[in-house]
Amino acid sequence: MFDYETIRLIWWVFIGVVAIAFAVTEGFDFGVSALLPFIGKTDLERRVVINTVGATWEGNQVWLVLLGGAVFAIWPAVYATLFSGLYVAMLLVLFALFFRPAGFDYRSKIEDPRWRNAWDWCLFLGGTLPPILLGVLVGNLLLGLPFHLDQDLRPFYDGSFFALLNPFALLCGFAGLLLTLFHGALFLKWRSEGTIHQRATATVAALGPLLLTALAVITAWVFLAIDRPEITQMAAADAPSNPMNKTVIAHGAGWLQHFQTHAWMWLAPAAGFGGIFLAWKLGAGAARMAAFWSSALGIAGIGLTVGFGLFPFLLISKTDPRSSLTLWDASSSHTTLLLAFWITVVFLPIVLLYTRFVYRVIWGSVTEQTVLQDSQTLY
Amino acid sequence: MFGDDIVMLSRMQFGLTALYHFLFVPLTLGMTFILGIMESVYVMTGKAVYKDMVKFWGKLFGINFAMGVTTGLTLEFQFGTNWAYYSHYVGDIFGPLLASEGWMAFFLESTFVGLFFFGWDRLSKVQHLMVTWLLAVGTSLSALWILIANGWMQHPVGAEFNYETLRMEMASFADVFFNPVAQVKFVHTVAAGYVTGSMFVLGISSWYLLNQRDIGFARRSFSIASAFGLASVLSVLVLGDESGYTSGETQKIKLAAIESEWETHPAPASFTVFGFPDQENERTDFAIKIPYVLGLIATRSIDEDVKGLKDLRKESAERIKSGMIAYGELQKLRAGDLSAKPAFEAHKADLGYGLLLKKYTGRVIDADAAMIQQAANDTIPQVAPLFWTFRIMVACGFTLLFIFAMSFYYCATRVADQKRWLMRMAVWCIPLPWIAAETGWFVAEYGRQPWTISGVLPTHMSVSSLSADQLWFSIGGFAMFYTVLLIIEMYLMLKYVRLGPSSLHTGRYYFEQSAALAH
Numbered sequence A: 001m002f003d004y005e006t007i008r009l010i011w012w013v014f015i016g017v018v019a020i021a022f023a024v025t026e027g028f029d030f031g032v033s034a035l036l037p038f039i040g041k042t043d044l045e046r047r048v049v050i051n052t053v054g055a056t057w058e059g060n061q062v063w064l065v066l067l068g069g070a071v072f073a074i075w076p077a078v079y080a081t082l083f084s085g086l087y088v089a090m091l092l093v094l095f096a097l098f099f100r101p102a103g104f105d106y107r108s109k110i111e112d113p114r115w116r117n118a119w120d121w122c123l124f125l126g127g128t129l130p131p132i133l134l135g136v137l138v139g140n141l142l143l144g145l146p147f148h149l150d151q152d153l154r155p156f157y158d159g160s161f162f163a164l165l166n167p168f169a170l171l172c173g174f175a176g177l178l179l180t181l182f183h184g185a186l187f188l189k190w191r192s193e194g195t196i197h198q199r200a201t202a203t204v205a206a207l208g209p210l211l212l213t214a215l216a217v218i219t220a221w222v223f224l225a226i227d228r229p230e231i232t233q234m235a236a237a238d239a240p241s242n243p244m245n246k247t248v249i250a251h252g253a254g255w256l257q258h259f260q261t262h263a264w265m266w267l268a269p270a271a272g273f274g275g276i277f278l279a280w281k282l283g284a285g286a287a288r289m290a291a292f293w294s295s296a297l298g299i300a301g302i303g304l305t306v307g308f309g310l311f312p313f314l315l316i317s318k319t320d321p322r323s324s325l326t327l328w329d330a331s332s333s334h335t336t337l338l339l340a341f342w343i344t345v346v347f348l349p350i351v352l353l354y355t356r357f358v359y360r361v362i363w364g365s366v367t368e369q370t371v372l373q374d375s376q377t378l379y
Numbered sequence B: 001m002f003g004d005d006i007v008m009l010s011r012m013q014f015g016l017t018a019l020y021h022f023l024f025v026p027l028t029l030g031m032t033f034i035l036g037i038m039e040s041v042y043v044m045t046g047k048a049v050y051k052d053m054v055k056f057w058g059k060l061f062g063i064n065f066a067m068g069v070t071t072g073l074t075l076e077f078q079f080g081t082n083w084a085y086y087s088h089y090v091g092d093i094f095g096p097l098l099a100s101e102g103w104m105a106f107f108l109e110s111t112f113v114g115l116f117f118f119g120w121d122r123l124s125k126v127q128h129l130m131v132t133w134l135l136a137v138g139t140s141l142s143a144l145w146i147l148i149a150n151g152w153m154q155h156p157v158g159a160e161f162n163y164e165t166l167r168m169e170m171a172s173f174a175d176v177f178f179n180p181v182a183q184v185k186f187v188h189t190v191a192a193g194y195v196t197g198s199m200f201v202l203g204i205s206s207w208y209l210l211n212q213r214d215i216g217f218a219r220r221s222f223s224i225a226s227a228f229g230l231a232s233v234l235s236v237l238v239l240g241d242e243s244g245y246t247s248g249e250t251q252k253i254k255l256a257a258i259e260s261e262w263e264t265h266p267a268p269a270s271f272t273v274f275g276f277p278d279q280e281n282e283r284t285d286f287a288i289k290i291p292y293v294l295g296l297i298a299t300r301s302i303d304e305d306v307k308g309l310k311d312l313r314k315e316s317a318e319r320i321k322s323g324m325i326a327y328g329e330l331q332k333l334r335a336g337d338l339s340a341k342p343a344f345e346a347h348k349a350d351l352g353y354g355l356l357l358k359k360y361t362g363r364v365i366d367a368d369a370a371m372i373q374q375a376a377n378d379t380i381p382q383v384a385p386l387f388w389t390f391r392i393m394v395a396c397g398f399t400l401l402f403i404f405a406m407s408f409y410y411c412a413t414r415v416a417d418q419k420r421w422l423m424r425m426a427v428w429c430i431p432l433p434w435i436a437a438e439t440g441w442f443v444a445e446y447g448r449q450p451w452t453i454s455g456v457l458p459t460h461m462s463v464s465s466l467s468a469d470q471l472w473f474s475i476g477g478f479a480m481f482y483t484v485l486l487i488i489e490m491y492l493m494l495k496y497v498r499l500g501p502s503s504l505h506t507g508r509y510y511f512e513q514s515a516a517l518a519h
Helices: A004-039 A043-053 A057-074 A076-085 A087-109 A113-143 A167-191 A194-225 A255-261 A263-282 A288-310 A334-362 A368-373 B004-045 B048-082 B084-118 B125-154 B173-177 B180-210 B215-250 B252-258 B293-299 B309-334 B338-359 B369-378 B383-412 B420-428 B432-446 B468-504 B510-518
Strands: A147-149 A155-157 A230-234 A246-249 A313-315 B159-162 B167-170 B271-278 B283-290 B451-453
Touching: A004 A043, A004 A057, A004 A113, A004 A167, A004 A194, A004 A288, A004 A334, A043 A087, A043 A113, A043 A167, A043 A194, A043 A368, A057 A076, A057 A087, A057 A334, A057 B048, A057 B084, A076 A087, A076 A147, A076 A155, A076 A313, A076 B048, A076 B084, A087 A113, A087 B048, A087 B468, A113 A167, A113 A288, A155 B084, A167 A194, A167 A263, A167 A288, A194 A255, A194 A263, A194 A288, A255 A263, A255 A288, A263 A288, A334 B084, A334 B167, B004 B048, B004 B125, B004 B180, B004 B215, B004 B432, B004 B468, B048 B084, B048 B215, B048 B468, B084 B125, B084 B159, B084 B167, B084 B173, B084 B451, B125 B173, B125 B180, B125 B451, B159 B338, B180 B215, B180 B383, B180 B420, B180 B432, B180 B468, B215 B383, B252 B309, B252 B383, B271 B293, B271 B383, B309 B338, B309 B369, B338 B369, B383 B420, B383 B432, B468 B510
Parallel strands: none
Antiparallel strands: A147 A155, A230 A246, B159 B167, B271 B283
């Protein structure tokens, strides 16, 4: 059906879609639980905040699980190199995620205020640490990671955890946190009334300029001061996956040149900045849904900017550029890509369809009255 | 290659986190089906008590489900973090199975679990029933995909080594999917989950009945659990026997170790019920044997013999020698010498056995006779742990069969509430399905050593290039989080079990009624 080269490109797009779906859905879950202790002052207010995402956070989290599974299936070498190389960082993300299921599910099962308050701070940690860490991760993807493959294609990591915490990556981590807080506040504003609604609106207004500034600084930094390696020679795009069959120079023409060569790529950062800006503007008014979806557009734009910028790289090695992994030489076999393609084509629409059904069923503003009415079953 | 400590610590971490995850999985598998059955009865009869049953047992299910989700995330991360070379080497086959699990199962269960809890007033009766069943189907589908993945690790069919990409690649998805080991494992494991859910409901209901609380509620729960439990435990035992048969074909060594069968005896082989395996002298002391039985289980015949460990080790040594040739030809092929291809193809099936030598010599082809002997010894696992855990599992299985058969019989004759001995036994035996499940996984995974993928990839090659410090950091983190979470989970579970259906605040149950009486 599709030749190897085409299906490799299709999967690069699909994984981008899954990553963006993760950032958009789990993004507001993270944001809402990070804002929880601040936007909710009383127990009842906090229950309102939690229940805006209570029935759906679990489904959203599957986008993260699927992202991991899809990278494993499509780019096994990327999964192996990234997860083992960034061992400590990945485990910190995992440990932070541990706070969430128990936090959501156990918090309201006991009435003791100390119990509930403790879980609220657990949810706060579960909502702030992953976006910071994932932001740091993206920052380091742009910088390139210190790793090499040996002759058996076994990945070795040549850096340390603390080297990941460089100024640029920390700025990306900070932006990741701001982005989820902003996005989460927009979602909360959409699904609440009264005090919570007002606090969420104020949060959006305050975070917008901060977020736009952080993104602008990151963009300028990437275009002006970060090296982008360049492939000088590699096997055909439909050759068997072996990353060692290419030559790469560490200091290429740069990120700006890469975007100038492919001018249409500018659409991505435009959507990123435009979407966030629009969300900030709309966030002050009554167009709740439009504001939220603008922010989602912004997230998609940011994700595409990173993806386009790296293309065709998936993981850049800064210590051994030849070991860098690209979508042409780090993918699974043709058979597996086709198989996974068909599974996705069948199941993606089904998943979207029933997810939409679930959201329609539970949709509506969450207020103190609705929480009290259903106090025994709600979180 | 890598220090033994890295391999040991990685195995320990994976083993403990996987076993811990499986404290919660079987209950989820079983409870979702029981909830589906209870709610079906509710929709058919319209009796409110069945709705209360779904809600109350659903609460307990929810407390457990949260832990299943938490600990499941670990496994998704861990193949990459701790088994990087494994991920590279078999990701082409293993990855799509995990991704399919995401598409077909995780989304289904996780999307509908929210609606199961919060959709009662927003859905019609039948719609909510559908949601509950979709949740149940989702959890069992998840087990299907992960057991196909695990079945492939035990019996890797439908895949071939590609010398250009230096990894295994999918040759036939149908072969991977319909792998007989995987299919049997799937039914055996989900049925074990159904037994776990049934025993949980049966035991707790018995406790209410013994305490004269919420009799109608508990009696109905008891009878549903006894019927579903009996059907499930029978499937587990029959399919367990079936896994003896399939592993007889593909995992002879594991079977021989479980039976502590050192020598190949003339057919039909007898079954060692009891004895003391002695690894050093390679014999079994004080063995009590039943003639014919092992031969029947493993070969479904009385004239085929079942190979003993000593002979199997000799076969391993032969395959290791053949694997050395495969490895040598592979190096020539990689250097561009295509004339090495026919010889490589001829010995390719034994490449994994050649890799066993990597533990002793990086170059493989220069291994001497002593190294080959050491590697062959490695293919024979420690017998005693397998021998004993297997017997514990089987003993639990038959005890459960007895409990469910008695419960079902007394329910059918409507005298179950009078059999206090049975209800007491049901309370005390609540842990049995968990013991059986954990020992069962131990047999399956420990019995596969020294391989992560049987005959294809040795465990010592599969690990990530990590330091011991990194592993101690993660093991420490898991130990801390998992201990605290387990204490919290057990506390909540016991609290809600003690409260019983009164926790629903309907005003119809024990504590609220006794409170009303006191006023």
